[in-house]
Amino acid sequence: MQISINNTLTDTAAQTLQQLAEELSLPSKGVAVAVENQMVPRDEWSSHTLSQGAHVVIIKAACGG
Amino acid sequence: MTEAQLQRYDRHIILGGIGIEGQERLLQSRVLLVGAGGLGSPVALYLTAAGVGTLGIIDGDTVSISNLQRQVLYTEDEVGRQKTECAARRLHSLNSDVCIESYPYMLTADNAEDIISGYDIVVDGTDNFSTRLLISDTCERLCKPFVYGAIRALEGQVAVLCKGKATYRTLMNAMGVNGDTPNPDKSVVGTTPGVIGSIQASQVIQLICGYGNPLIDRLFTIDLTTLFSFTIDL
Numbered sequence: 001m002q003i004s005i006n007n008t009l010t011d012t013a014a015q016t017l018q019q020l021a022e023e024l025s026l027p028s029k030g031v032a033v034a035v036e037n038q039m040v041p042r043d044e045w046s047s048h049t050l051s052q053g054a055h056v057v058i059i060k061a062a063c064g065g
Numbered sequence: 066m067t068e069a070q071l072q073r074y075d076r077h078i079i080l081g082g083i084g085i086e087g088q089e090r091l092l093q094s095r096v097l098l099v100g101a102g103g104l105g106s107p108v109a110l111y112l113t114a115a116g117v118g119t120l121g122i123i124d125g126d127t128v129s130i131s132n133l134q135r136q137v138l139y140t141e142d143e144v145g146r147q148k149t150e151c152a153a154r155r156l157h158s159l160n161s162d163v164c165i166e167s168y169p170y171m172l173t174a175d176n177a178e179d180i181i182s183g184y185d186i187v188v189d190g191t192d193n194f195s196t197r198l199l200i201s202d203t204c205e206r207l208c209k210p211f212v213y214g215a216i217r218a219l220e221g222q223v224a225v226l227c228k229g230k231a232t233y234r235t236l237m238n239a240m241g242v243n244g245d246t247p248n249p250d251k252s253v254v255g256t257t258p259g260v261i262g263s264i265q266a267s268q269v270i271q272l273i274c275g276y277g278n279p280l281i282d283r284l285f286t287i288d289l290t291t292l293f294s295f296t297i298d299l
Binding site for chain 1: 105
């Protein structure tokens with residue numbers, strides 16, 4: 001299945017957001033994920049199903065000023 | 066408004082979203098900036114230039130040479146001096162109409178409520194997760210909007226929190242961080258806080274004047290290596 005991650009088209013075997021996080025080796029803390037411009041709470045990653053063409057945005061935690 | 070103010074703020078007054086009424090609101094507003102560093106520099110400069118009535122600045126740091134790469138409020142001959150003192154001098158020379166209230170110490174759980182309660186809006190210029198959490202919790206309790214901004218290397222974020230349903234805790238939960246999480250990355254190009262601080266100042270002016278669609282319950286992110294930006298519902 002092809003999805004977009006931060007505006008880059010990417011092939012993935014992941015069916016859920018949690019599987020995608022594992023596939024991309026995202027750190028367990030310090031990143032947020034949004035799908036279709038809607039933030040997905042971390043405890044919903046395993047139940048959030050990805051569909052073909054999904055727009056995923058990965059946001060790194062930042063605290064500089 | 067005086068004749069001098071009509072001239073000074075002419076470009077605001079001729080703008081549909083501001084006009085005389087919006088400028089009057091700016092002149093009567095009280096904005097608190099927490100942290101006068103990379104983000105705080107453009108925030109303070111643009112809000113002072115825009116003619117906010119009172120700008121409070123809280124920061125306990127002194128100017129260091131490594132600040133000058135991005136903290137455009139300060140100059141070489143100010144290294145070692147108190148940031149709030151230098152900022153007040155610079156901002157007063159930019160617009161002497163604006164009342165600058167300086168707090169030359171850090172925001173803490175003991176002083177946050179007293180200080181924040183005296184302002185209409187709080188702007189984020191801090192450099193750690195815990196102070197942002199303190200600001201957000203206090204703003205939520207006092208029903209004051211919190212214009213959040215944060216940077217990391219070549220990326221930045223802005224949101225208006227504590228005005229709708231989202232607070233900094235919402236964002237922290239989504240990111241999987243807490244008040245004890247250390248700064249993950251201190252590297253930064255000076256223009257990153259320039260871009261993000263300018264957007265924060267723009268949001269403050271927008272909130273005061275009431276035009277457009279400010280980032281209430283939405284997180285704006287930008288990557289300066291690609292200029293890709295996203296606006297995420299929180």
